[in-house]
Amino acid sequence: MSAAAKQIFSVANSSQLHARSCRALALGVSSGLRRHIAPAPLFFERGEGPYLFDVDGHKLLDYTLGWGPLILGNNHPAINAAVTAQLSRGYTFGAQHRGEYELAELLIDVLPGVERVIFSNTGTEAVQAALRLARAYTGRTKVVKFEGHYHGWLNNILVSYRLKPADPCQPMPACGGQPEAEYAETLVLPWNDLAAVENAFRQFQGQIACIITEPILANGGCCLPEPGYLQGLVELCRQHGAVSIFDEVITGFRIALGGVRECEGVRPDLSVYAKALAGGLALSAVAGRAEAFQALEDGRTIHAGTYNGNPISLAAARATIETLRAPGVFDGMHAHGQAIRDIIHCHSAARGVKLITVGLGTVFSIHFGIDQAPRTYRDTLAADDSQYRRFRLAMLRGGVHLLPDGRWYVGATHGDQELAIVDAAVEQAFQESAG
Numbered sequence: 001m002s003a004a005a006k007q008i009f010s011v012a013n014s015s016q017l018h019a020r021s022c023r024a025l026a027l028g029v030s031s032g033l034r035r036h037i038a039p040a041p042l043f044f045e046r047g048e049g050p051y052l053f054d055v056d057g058h059k060l061l062d063y064t065l066g067w068g069p070l071i072l073g074n075n076h077p078a079i080n081a082a083v084t085a086q087l088s089r090g091y092t093f094g095a096q097h098r099g100e101y102e103l104a105e106l107l108i109d110v111l112p113g114v115e116r117v118i119f120s121n122t123g124t125e126a127v128q129a130a131l132r133l134a135r136a137y138t139g140r141t142k143v144v145k146f147e148g149h150y151h152g153w154l155n156n157i158l159v160s161y162r163l164k165p166a167d168p169c170q171p172m173p174a175c176g177g178q179p180e181a182e183y184a185e186t187l188v189l190p191w192n193d194l195a196a197v198e199n200a201f202r203q204f205q206g207q208i209a210c211i212i213t214e215p216i217l218a219n220g221g222c223c224l225p226e227p228g229y230l231q232g233l234v235e236l237c238r239q240h241g242a243v244s245i246f247d248e249v250i251t252g253f254r255i256a257l258g259g260v261r262e263c264e265g266v267r268p269d270l271s272v273y274a275k276a277l278a279g280g281l282a283l284s285a286v287a288g289r290a291e292a293f294q295a296l297e298d299g300r301t302i303h304a305g306t307y308n309g310n311p312i313s314l315a316a317a318r319a320t321i322e323t324l325r326a327p328g329v330f331d332g333m334h335a336h337g338q339a340i341r342d343i344i345h346c347h348s349a350a351r352g353v354k355l356i357t358v359g360l361g362t363v364f365s366i367h368f369g370i371d372q373a374p375r376t377y378r379d380t381l382a383a384d385d386s387q388y389r390r391f392r393l394a395m396l397r398g399g400v401h402l403l404p405d406g407r408w409y410v411g412a413t414h415g416d417q418e419l420a421i422v423d424a425a426v427e428q429a430f431q432e433s434a435g
């Protein structure tokens, strides 16, 4: 075992700050998923490009990217300049400004098939806005979502997100405080199964307002849609008078500038964007066909929010998109993602470790103990999570910071130097697990 492998990853300062935090901040973390992260919820001092600096003196190569948004890393000069310039002109107006239509026009330019846009702050909010638009437009109430998909933390949609193999395919609340009445209009179906969708349309004829899907199941092991599946969903929605909604909170501005609209050529009625859209600032958007916004424009429904369209986030989004738009940026990120997967497969093959990586370009997942690509979230339940947990801790000791669920996010500031760090850390991690 190498010296580095024996090295202890000290979290003394993080643990101390977490204990203090718990005395004032419920849970000691600001989002539930950060609570049980081993070896402790880490406290960070600052971030620079693809690196994070924690309070115990570690410089960590970051493939979490803030759970996705930091597609340009931290402290990016273009975002800093845009935000700094806007700061001196105003934080928020609660009224109109040029930045709103400028960004809306830019989105229409880069997102194929998009004719209208609305802004909000988080993915959770934008999903709700899309569901409301769909219900108001169709005059129907039922919403179809799929097992293992995450669309934010609100009661009507946070069902059948994390499951046990024996759980039935029906809306299963994710936590306490979710009264059944609040998800009574939500139908849950297996993903990658158009026959199940056709059945639902038959069974609930004239009642389904919309279907919402992550186009790549990034929150459930990065399963990919089967050829024709996404197009099939959109067509079934059109045939049955329902609205198709692609939740591109993760994939938007990440797998391509135009997300799956660009790389799969599919045109859902509505798409939801957040995370990478503003490179790390809070901004979300619903974008799609003009007709799908009709109920908003004719006053049948409303969309509101104090911070909607705030100029700081919009300035960050314009800078992010213009930076991502430069030639070669996506090719570079995709090549980096593939290179990491090649490294992982090369070292796992050498050590006889059974695993598979699944995903697309800049977002992929690693699953231990299986070697067939999972088609659905349920298939991922066969993976060996404990092996991943050990791998993740070994990677942390090797200086690489990963998410607890096996997902990797690649960004524009990850380069060859970072690949070398990953290579050494992966080799060491497999060496440890073998020894």
Ligand SMILES: Cc1ncc(COP(=O)(O)O)c(C=O)c1O
Pocket (backbone or CB within 6 Å): 121, 122, 123, 124, 125, 127, 150, 151, 152, 153, 214, 219, 247, 248, 249, 250, 274, 275
């Ligand atoms: C696909 C998807 N939709 C919606 C959300 C909710 O976004 P937010 O956390 O910004 O509310 C997330 C968050 O991870 C997501 O991954």
